[in-house]
Amino acid sequence: MVVHGEDGSVVRSERFVTAVCTCRRSKIYPLCDTSHREVRREG
Ligand code: FES
Incomplete structure (x- = not known):
């Protein structure tokens, strides 16, 4: 999977x-x- 960020960055992930x-x-x-x-x- 390749994710394109809003800032133009590209992140690739092979995670399931x-x-x-x-x-x-x-x-x-x-x-x-x-x-x-x-x-x-809390508490
Ligand atoms: S949605 Fe931001 S860390 Fe999970």
Whole structure:
């Protein structure tokens, strides 16, 4: 899979599951690294 970023960058991934990050929190943006999951610990 090849992902074309908005900034013109091209990212290629051979991972079986590839998700495109839409939250921009990912360290490997434009690919999702599951950083979109906020961990909240209250109490
Ligand atoms: S959608 Fe951004 S890290 Fe998953």
